[in-house]
Every structure is written in structure tokens, then in C-alpha cells.
Amino acid sequence: MTTLQTMDLSYPASTEPFRAEVRAWLEAHLPQGWFDEGFSMTDAERTAFNESWIAQLFEGGWICASWPTEYGGKGLSIIEQVVATEEFARAGAPLRADFFGDTLVGPTILQWGTEEQKKEFLPGILQGTISWCQGFSEPNAGSDLAALKCQAVLDGDEWVINGQKVWTTQAQYADYMFLLARTDNDAPQHAGISYILVPMHQSGIEVRPITQIDGSAEFNEVFFTDARAPKDNVIGGVNNGWKVAMTTLGFERGASSTTGFRRFLKEWNEIVDAAKRRGVNTDAITRQELVKAWSDIKIMEINGYRSLTDALNGTKHTAMLNACNKMFWSESHRRTMELYIDLLGPEGQILTGSGFNESPISGHIQGSGGYPVSKLQSSFFFSRSETIWGGAAEIQRNIVAERALGLPKEPKVPQS
Numbered sequence: 410m411t412t413l414q415t416m417d418l419s420y421p422a423s424t425e426p427f428r429a430e431v432r433a434w435l436e437a438h439l440p441q442g443w444f445d446e447g448f449s450m451t452d453a454e455r456t457a458f459n460e461s462w463i464a465q466l467f468e469g470g471w472i473c474a475s476w477p478t479e480y481g482g483k484g485l486s487i488i489e490q491v492v493a494t495e496e497f498a499r500a501g502a503p504l505r506a507d508f509f510g511d512t513l514v515g516p517t518i519l520q521w522g523t524e525e526q527k528k529e530f531l532p533g534i535l536q537g538t539i540s541w542c543q544g545f546s547e548p549n550a551g552s553d554l555a556a557l558k559c560q561a562v563l564d565g566d567e568w569v570i571n572g573q574k575v576w577t578t579q580a581q582y583a584d585y586m587f588l589l590a591r592t593d594n595d596a597p598q599h600a601g602i603s604y605i606l607v608p609m610h611q612s613g614i615e616v617r618p619i620t621q622i623d624g625s626a627e628f629n630e631v632f633f634t635d636a637r638a639p640k641d642n643v644i645g646g647v648n649n650g651w652k653v654a655m656t657t658l659g660f661e662r663g664a665s666s667t668t669g670f671r672r673f674l675k676e677w678n679e680i681v682d683a684a685k686r687r688g689v690n691t692d693a694i695t696r697q698e699l700v701k702a703w704s705d706i707k708i709m710e711i712n713g714y715r716s717l718t719d720a721l722n723g724t725k726h727t728a729m730l731n732a733c734n735k736m737f738w739s740e741s742h743r744r745t746m747e748l749y750i751d752l753l754g755p756e757g758q759i760l761t762g763s764g765f766n767e768s769p770i771s772g773h774i775q776g777s778g779g780y781p782v783s784k785l786q787s788s789f790f791f792s793r794s795e796t797i798w799g800g801a802a803e804i805q806r807n808i809v810a811e812r813a814l815g816l817p818k819e820p821k822v823p824q825s
Contacts (some may be wrong), residue, residue: 420489424489432496434602437777438465462636468537482535507534514585514606516656517587540582541579541587544587547573553652556598557591558591559589561590562592566639569596573630573631575712576798577631588604589605605643608637613635614631616619624780668787669795670738673709673738673742676746680749685803688794705744709738761786
């Protein structure tokens, strides 16, 4: 009989030595005074820290630490990964912001790639010498991803790719795209798709940034006209791309399950400070809305532990939990940021930032000198997209309705 590992709001005593090890490393390598109240750095000090910190993370083995040791990681267990991420978050110490390489395509290659593919691509991800973007969504295949039409046709030892992707984050910076393309038009919709690693620096690829209201252009349209990729750059086998892509989306939706709430809690505290500054913190309705937002954040924290428990137990409820969690946190965050703008009143329309803020997801700059949003104003804009990327809230509701509640599938719209 298998004994399930249960998880509450505490951790097994066996994790404490590793937690102490992570904490000690952070205390030894972060700048002196980092943990002191009111600590700050000049712009020059911050620049110097950012330049040296990645090297320290790499030397300490904290970049891709969950990877097996033979591929450059520490081989951390699930619970050790969580403990390490929690300690970095608690210390306010940044991990490398290579979301697409470290969190998405790297683990996907580890699970599905051949030894040759692992040897070719994993060192570049680990060392930060290859940057990546994700080529999934298309103009008419976003939430219904299986409807994608981007084509890849084999021509000798290369795939010839034609089509379009949209909302492609960091495409203008990327060296490679992990792309979903249709490789068999006669196969069922989900069965004729392949997952291909495509070099971005070639004449057959055009990247057009999509400028947002805050002046940022993190998203892009990408056009492929006879672009090429090596035949051996298919991950997981030809026409098996849907299964491989679901693995990638699992990493996207399940990452940092017990630490994601911290970003929202930090924002909530800043919103409370803004309410106090404006003298509206004593207003009964405002206080009630702030309490609702705080309650949502606590639910996110508890849901994170539920996801962790599922992973530790191997009970395979992760897909359902991720659908519920993603739908909940994205809609909750949007409401909280709307509350922030509401409580500011007309002041919320005054641009008080530098216009050069880091993206909550990728670490890239958003905003511009001509539209200098503050960090919270930037987060307000970004929260509008959070209910869409990674699976729209409407799609998450369908997943829960069909797979958990047993309701019939939503009728398909007839194709003309």
C-alpha cells in the first residue's frame, strides 16, 4: 500500500537542513546590508550587482538547479526546488529571468529530447548564451491552439516553415523559437503537429513588435516565409507536438506554486500604503475591498500548497488544479489592480514612473520615456493580459466544467 505524502502549511523537518543551506548561501553572497531595513542601492551599484549576480548564481549551481547533475543542475527534488525558490523569494534575491529557457523549453528538452538534442541545447540554456521565445499562438489559434495553421514541410534535411505567430514575447531578442507547426494536414487536428526548435536569425523570419498603450513592445507578430530549421530539431518526434506542448504548458502554469502569491502580496502592501497616503484607508468600502484582495492572496498561497501536495503524491490532479489556480489568480489580480486605480482617483492618471520598469514575467523593460508609468500602473496594464495568456479564463472554465464536473463539451462553431 502506498503512503501518500500530505502537505499542510508546514514542511517536513527533513527539509530544514537544506533550507538553512540556501539561506546561508544567500546571506554570504548578497551585498552587505541587503537584509537591513531601508537598504537601497544607487543606480551604479544596482548595475554592478546585476552584472555580477548571474555569475554567482551559476557558480553556486542555482541556475536550473532542478536539472539532473549530469546536465549541469543540482538534481533537486520537488520539495527542495520549492524550498530554494521560497528562500530566494523571502530574501528578495532575484533568480535569472530567463523564463522561456530555464522554465519552459529546457525542462521540455530534458523530458522529451534525445541525448544529442540535450547536448546541443541544454548547455546554452544553462549558461545563458541562447535566448528563447515561444511560438504557439496564431491570429486564429489562440485559445483553440490545435487550430494552428503554420506549416512545416520536410525538404531533405530541413523543415521549411511558412505561416504566422502572434503575441510572441521576446521574439525580437530571441536566438531560437520553440515552435508548433502543422506537419501532417491529413492527420486529426491534434495529431498532425510537431514541436520544432527554429533559429530566429535568418532571412525567412520577420519580427514586428506590437506597441502597447504604455509604450512597451514586449509582444510581437512573427512571419515565416520559407524559414528553415534542421530536420533533427523536432522535440518528441514528428506529429507528437501536442503532447510535448502540453508538457511545456504544464511547466508554465505550475511553476513556483508556493511562491507566486508573494508578488501579489508585495503589491497589496504597496496599495495599502497608497490608501493610507490618500486618507481613504478608513473608508469602510475601501477597507472591505482591501480585505477581499488579501483573502484572495491567502487562497493563492493555500492553492499553491495543494498543487505541491499533488506533485508530491503523484496524484495527477495538476492539470485541473492549474486550471483552477490560473483562472483564480489572474482574475483576482485584475480586480486588485482595478481597485488600486479606483482608490487613487484622478491621481491614477498621472504618470509618475521612469517609464522603464521590469516586466513581471520576463524581466524585460516595459513602458517608455514618452509614457512613464509607475510599477503599479504598469502592473495594472499587464494584469489585463494575465486572464488571456497561458490559457484564457473562459478556456479554464471549460476545462473545469468538462473534466471535473462532467458537463458536456461546448459546441464547436461550424467552419465556413
